[in-house]
Amino acid sequence: MSGSGYDAVVDVDDDGDLGHTDLQEDLEFHNSNFNDTTPGARKAPSSGLPPPVTASTSSGKRMLWTISFYAQYFDVDTSAVLSRCWAALYPRANFLDVLEGNSDLYGPFWIATTVVLILFLGGTISQYLAQTGDHPFAYDFKLLSGAAGLIYGYTLFIPIVLYLALRYFGSESANLLECWALYGYANLIWVPVALISWSPITILNWVFVAIGFGVSVFFLLRNLYPVLSATDRQTSKILLVVVIALHMGLSLTIKILFFAHGSPVASNPDGGSGGD
Amino acid sequence: MVGASSRDNYANPSLDDDGLIDPDDADINDFDDPLGHQTSRQPLTGNIGSAPGGGSSSSSSRPLNQSAWTSRIPGEDRSAPQNTIDESVWETLRRDLLAVWAKMREVLYPKYLLGGTMFDADGLRGAYANIRGAGLAGAREEITGLANRFMDSEALLSQNNMTSGLRDWDLWGPLIFCLLLSLLLSFNARADQKDVVFSGVFAMVWIGEAVVTLQIKLLGGSISFAQSVCIIGYTLFPLVIAALLSALGIPTVARIPVYLFLVAWSLAAGVSILGGSGVVKNRVAIAVYPLLVFYLGLGCLCFIS
Numbered sequence: 001m002s003g004s005g006y007d008a009v010v011d012v013d014d015d016g017d018l019g020h021t022d023l024q025e026d027l028e029f030h031n032s033n034f035n036d037t038t039p040g041a042r043k044a045p046s047s048g049l050p051p052p053v054t055a056s057t058s059s060g061k062r063m064l065w066t067i068s069f070y071a072q073y074f075d076v077d078t079s080a081v082l083s084r085c086w087a088a089l090y091p092r093a094n095f096l097d098v099l100e101g102n103s104d105l106y107g108p109f110w111i112a113t114t115v116v117l118i119l120f121l122g123g124t125i126s127q128y129l130a131q132t133g134d135h136p137f138a139y140d141f142k143l144l145s146g147a148a149g150l151i152y153g154y155t156l157f158i159p160i161v162l163y164l165a166l167r168y169f170g171s172e173s174a175n176l177l178e179c180w181a182l183y184g185y186a187n188l189i190w191v192p193v194a195l196i197s198w199s200p201i202t203i204l205n206w207v208f209v210a211i212g213f214g215v216s217v218f219f220l221l222r223n224l225y226p227v228l229s230a231t232d233r234q235t236s237k238i239l240l241v242v243v244i245a246l247h248m249g250l251s252l253t254i255k256i257l258f259f260a261h262g263s264p265v266a267s268n269p270d271g272g273s274g275g276d
Numbered sequence: 277m278v279g280a281s282s283r284d285n286y287a288n289p290s291l292d293d294d295g296l297i298d299p300d301d302a303d304i305n306d307f308d309d310p311l312g313h314q315t316s317r318q319p320l321t322g323n324i325g326s327a328p329g330g331g332s333s334s335s336s337s338r339p340l341n342q343s344a345w346t347s348r349i350p351g352e353d354r355s356a357p358q359n360t361i362d363e364s365v366w367e368t369l370r371r372d373l374l375a376v377w378a379k380m381r382e383v384l385y386p387k388y389l390l391g392g393t394m395f396d397a398d399g400l401r402g403a404y405a406n407i408r409g410a411g412l413a414g415a416r417e418e419i420t421g422l423a424n425r426f427m428d429s430e431a432l433l434s435q436n437n438m439t440s441g442l443r444d445w446d447l448w449g450p451l452i453f454c455l456l457l458s459l460l461l462s463f464n465a466r467a468d469q470k471d472v473v474f475s476g477v478f479a480m481v482w483i484g485e486a487v488v489t490l491q492i493k494l495l496g497g498s499i500s501f502a503q504s505v506c507i508i509g510y511t512l513f514p515l516v517i518a519a520l521l522s523a524l525g526i527p528t529v530a531r532i533p534v535y536l537f538l539v540a541w542s543l544a545a546g547v548s549i550l551g552g553s554g555v556v557k558n559r560v561a562i563a564v565y566p567l568l569v570f571y572l573g574l575g576c577l578c579f580i581s
Contacts, residue, residue, distance in 0.1 A: 067490075067493050067494060070494055071493075071494045071495075071496065073494075074491070074494040074495055076559075076562070077556070077558040077559045077562070078558050078559060078560070078561040078562050079558065081562050106491075106495075106562060110562075110565060110566060110569065113569055114569060117569065117572070117573050117576070120576075121576055121580075124580050138464070138465065138466040139465075139466075139580045139581070140466070140469070141465060141466075141469050141472050141473045141476055142469070142472070144476070145472075145476065
C-alpha cells in the first residue's frame with residue numbers, strides 16, 4: 001500500500017526531492033555513467049543532464065517482471081567490465097571496492113559461459129590427443145552439458161547457499177549480488193587455465209589446475225573474509241573451511257572431468273555432481 | 277474457363293506490382309542507403325499507395341504514409357495477393373520460400389561494413405573492381421577501409437539497419453536454419469549421442485538467441501525481441517554451410533580458415549541488430565561479446581564434428 005504510493009510520487013515528480021530513495025540514486029547513477037568514460041568516476045554527482053536512453057527506469061515503476069528492473073543489474077560499460085576482470089586476475093585492492101557498490105551480473109554470466117565453452121573445447125582437445133586406435137574421433141557432447149551444469153550450477157547456487165548461511169548466522173552486510181559477482185569473477189582464472197591445460201602431460205595439468213585453484217580461492221577468501229568475519233569466530237572458521245572445500249571440489253571436478261585423459265571419465269561419468 | 281481467366285486477372289497484378297518485394301526488381305532506392313539517413317519507408321510506401329489492384333473501401337480510407345508492415349489483410353501472409361484460396365500449393369510455398377530468400381539476402385550482407393548494397397556498384401563489386409584495377413595498393417586501401425569501418429562503432433550505431441523487409445519479421449528462417457544445423461551436426465556425432473546432439477544444438481540455438489537478445493535489451497538497447505531473434509536466426513546461414521562441410525568431412529587443416537571466415541561473416545551480419553538500437557557507445561563491445569560467444573560456440577561445435 002505505502003510502497004505503491006511511493007512509486008506514484010516518484011513517477012509524477014521526476015526530479016523531486018526524494019533524494020534518499022534508491023530510485024533517485026539510480027537516475028543519478030545513469031547520468032554519470034553516460035558521460036564518463038573513466039571507470040573511477042562513475043559515482044560522480046548528477047550534472048543535471050537529461051536522462052540518457054539507457055535510463056529506462058525514468059518511466060517510474062520498477063516491476064519485478066519488467067526488463068528495466070533487471071537492467072539495473074547489468075549497468076556496466078566496457079571499461080568497467082575490463083577493469084573488473086583485470087582486478088579479478090591480478091588482485092590489488094579489495095574486489096568489493098572495485099565494484100563500488102554496483103555489482104553487475106554481466107560479468108558472472110558471460111564469464112561462466114566463456115568458461116563452459118573453453119572447458120568443453122579443452123576437454124575435447126584433451127580427449128582427442130588421448131585417444132588411441134585408428135577409428136575416427138568423435139567428440140563427446142555430454143562434456144558440454146557437463147561443463148554447463150558444473151559451472152552454471154556452482155556459480156548460481158553456492159553464492160545463494162553462502163548468502164543464506166551468512167544471513168542465518170547474523171551477518172548484516174551480506175549481499176547476494178556481491179556473492180554472485182565474487183564467485184562469477186573468480187571463475188575468470190579458469191579461462192587461461194583451460195586454454196593451456198589440454199596437453200597430455202599429466203603433471204603439468206595438475207600444476208595448472210592447482211594454480212587456478214590457488215588464484216581463485218585466494219581471490220575468494222581475500223574478499224569474503226571481511227564479510228565472513230562479521231559472524232562469530234567459530235562460525236566464520238567453519239564457513240571458511242566449507243568455502244575452500246567446495247572450491248577444491250570444483251577444481252578436482254574440472255581436472256578429472258575435462259583433463260583426465262581417458263580412464264576416470266569413461267568409468268565414472270557421474271563425477272560432475274561434485275561441485276554443487 | 278471464365279474462372280481461370282478471372283483468377284489470372286486476380287493474381288497477376290497484385291503479385292507482381294505491389295505485394296512481393298523482390299530485391300531483383302528493386303532498384304538502389306529501395307534499399308537502405310547507409311550513408312544517407314532517410315528511412316527506407318519512403319519508396320515502399322509509394323509503391324503500396326499507388327497499387328491499382330487492392331483498392332477497396334478500407335484501403336482508400338487509409339492514409340498513404342501508413343507504414344510498410346501493415347498489411348492489407350490483417351493477420352495473413354503479407355506478401356500474398358488478396359485471395360490465396362484458389363492458387364496452387366506450390367505458389368504459396370514458392371512465395372514463402374522467396375520471402376525467406378529475400379530476407380536472407382538482406383540480412384547476410386553486412387552493409388555497414390562493406391558499404392552500399394549487394395548489387396550496388398559501390399558495394400562488393402565496386403571493391404572487387406577497385407582491387408583489380410589498382411593492384412596491391414588498391415587492395416591495401418580497401419582492407420584498411422574495412423578495418424576502420426569494423427572498429428567504428430559509431431557508424432554501426434548511427435545507421436538504421438531495419439529495412440522494410442526486416443521489419444516484418446518471421447521465424448521461418450530461424451526455424452529452417454536451426455533444424456538444418458542440428459540435423460547436420462547430429463550426423464557426425466557418436467552413434468549413441470545423435471539424439472542428444474540434435475536436441476542439444478536445437479536448444480542451444482534458441483536459448484542462445486533469446487539470451488543474446490535479452491542481454492542487449494538489458495544493456496539499454498531498444499530492439500524488438502522477435503525481430504532480433506529473426507535476424508540472428510537468419511545469420512545462422514554461414515554456420516549451416518560450416519556444418520554441411522563438416523558433415524561432408526573436409527580435412528581439419530582446411531577447416532580452420534574457412535570456418536573462421538564463416539563465423540566472422542555471421543558475426544558481421546549479426547552485429548547489425550545493434551544498429552539504431554540505442555546502446556550507448558562505450559557498451560558496444562560488451563553487447564557484441566555475447567554474439568561472438570554464440571557464433572564462436574556453434575562454430576567450434578561445427579569444427580570438432
